[in-house]
Amino acid sequence: MQDGRTTLTQFIIEEQRHVAGATGDFTGLLNDVATACKVISNAVSKGALIGVLGSAGEENVQGEVQKKLDIISNDVMIKSNEWAGHLAGMASEEMEDIYPIAGTNVRGKYLLVFDPLDGSSNIDVNITVGTIFSILRSPNPGVDATLEDFLQPGSQQVCAGFALYGPSTLLIITTGHGVNGFTLDREVGEFILTHPDMRIPEDTQEFAINASNERFWEWPVKRYVDECMAGKIGPRGKDFNMRWIASMVAEAYRILTRGGVFMYPKDTKDPSKPGRLRLLYEANPVGFIIEQAGGKCTTGLQRMLDVQPTSLHQRVPLIFGSKNEVERIERYHTELRSAA
Ligand SMILES: O=P(O)(O)OC[C@H]1O[C@](O)(COP(=O)(O)O)[C@@H](O)[C@@H]1O
Ligand SMILES: [Mg+2]
Numbered sequence: 001m002q003d004g005r006t007t008l009t010q011f012i013i014e015e016q017r018h019v020a021g022a023t024g025d026f027t028g029l030l031n032d033v034a035t036a037c038k039v040i041s042n043a044v045s046k047g048a049l050i051g052v053l054g055s056a057g058e059e060n061v062q063g064e065v066q067k068k069l070d071i072i073s074n075d076v077m078i079k080s081n082e083w084a085g086h087l088a089g090m091a092s093e094e095m096e097d098i099y100p101i102a103g104t105n106v107r108g109k110y111l112l113v114f115d116p117l118d119g120s121s122n123i124d125v126n127i128t129v130g131t132i133f134s135i136l137r138s139p140n141p142g143v144d145a146t147l148e149d150f151l152q153p154g155s156q157q158v159c160a161g162f163a164l165y166g167p168s169t170l171l172i173i174t175t176g177h178g179v180n181g182f183t184l185d186r187e188v189g190e191f192i193l194t195h196p197d198m199r200i201p202e203d204t205q206e207f208a209i210n211a212s213n214e215r216f217w218e219w220p221v222k223r224y225v226d227e228c229m230a231g232k233i234g235p236r237g238k239d240f241n242m243r244w245i246a247s248m249v250a251e252a253y254r255i256l257t258r259g260g261v262f263m264y265p266k267d268t269k270d271p272s273k274p275g276r277l278r279l280l281y282e283a284n285p286v287g288f289i290i291e292q293a294g295g296k297c298t299t300g301l302q303r304m305l306d307v308q309p310t311s312l313h314q315r316v317p318l319i320f321g322s323k324n325e326v327e328r329i330e331r332y333h334t335e336l337r338s339a340a
């Protein structure tokens with residue numbers, strides 16, 4: 001910008017200059033995603049003034065009650081991204097099946113997968129929520145995507161990001177060259193680079209978990225949390241602090257900013273579910289960002305980005321954050337497995 005600040009568009013164009021064979025498609029796609037996030041941010045911040053709070057009275061494919069803003073955000077993501085010819089298909093938490101690029105629109109070379117509004121149980125209580133997205137290459141560019149095209153491990157992501165609708169609206173992205181954060185300047189209408197090259201501290205004294213599930217946890221997680229709770233007089237020899245916002249994007253941002261660990265592990269609450277959070281549009285994009293910022297993301301037993309997806313809405317155990325703590329939790333999992 002003329003005032004010396006760097007906009008998201010400038011940043012991406014500059015990054016893409018070094019990519020051999022870049023056509024401008026990716027820059028266009030990311031611009032459309034950013035535009036959608038601005039529109040969603042506007043709706044979230046107006047809230048009750050425009051009647052968008054509360055439940056829509058329907059359930060999504062996961063059997064969860066949809067909020068009005070879940071549906072609005074989903075529509076905004078689709079409308080912003082379907083027209084320009086960058087995509088071969090989309091998939092979303094709020095849609096049972098993949099969304100082909102319909103009608104006469106040109107099919108492009110990318111796939112877009114998203115959670116249009118994460119943490120949406122927090123909307124009505126005015127706590128930070130966000131939009132998570134993941135961009136993959138279509139194995140069949142130029143034609144409508146199939147379900148199989150989306151079932152790529154997270155290591156194949158071209159880009160991942162999330163927008164955060166809190167006191168400020170932020171956009172955090174990675175294209176595999178570190179993590180950069182942008183803040184929406186509402187007067188100018190642009191995302192401005194404010195958090196270049198974000199790095200997660202390797203150690204932490206803060207963890208986040210829904211402690212009401214304690215009785216369902218497996219032993220490695222119970223051991224880890226017990227040791228944190230024992231503080232200075234326990235085996236860790238230091239006190240820990242606990243947080244639970246119930247909005248993963250907000251927790252991911254806190255961890256990017258000052259370190260920490262987030263856990264939604266496998267538990268025995270509902271044995272039919274291997275975890276609470278979803279692989280393709282929650283765990284993978286967050287995992288890519290966390291790794292690019294020097295942290296780690298795992299199921300407990302496997303690097304998240306190596307998990308081979310088998311279905312669109314697949315759930316996984318999710319543990320991410322400061323490297324040394326996540327490695328410790330992984331160690332507790334493998335120790336248990338080798339003792340079995
Ligand atoms: O209600 P719980 O069990 O604490 O779960 C909270 C988790 O569920 C989520 O809200 C799930 O995401 P959605 O709101 O997109 O369904 C996460 O953001 C959050 O970490
Ligand atoms: Mg979510």
Ligand SMILES: [Mg+2]
Binds near residue numbers: 070120
């Ligand atoms: Mg959601």
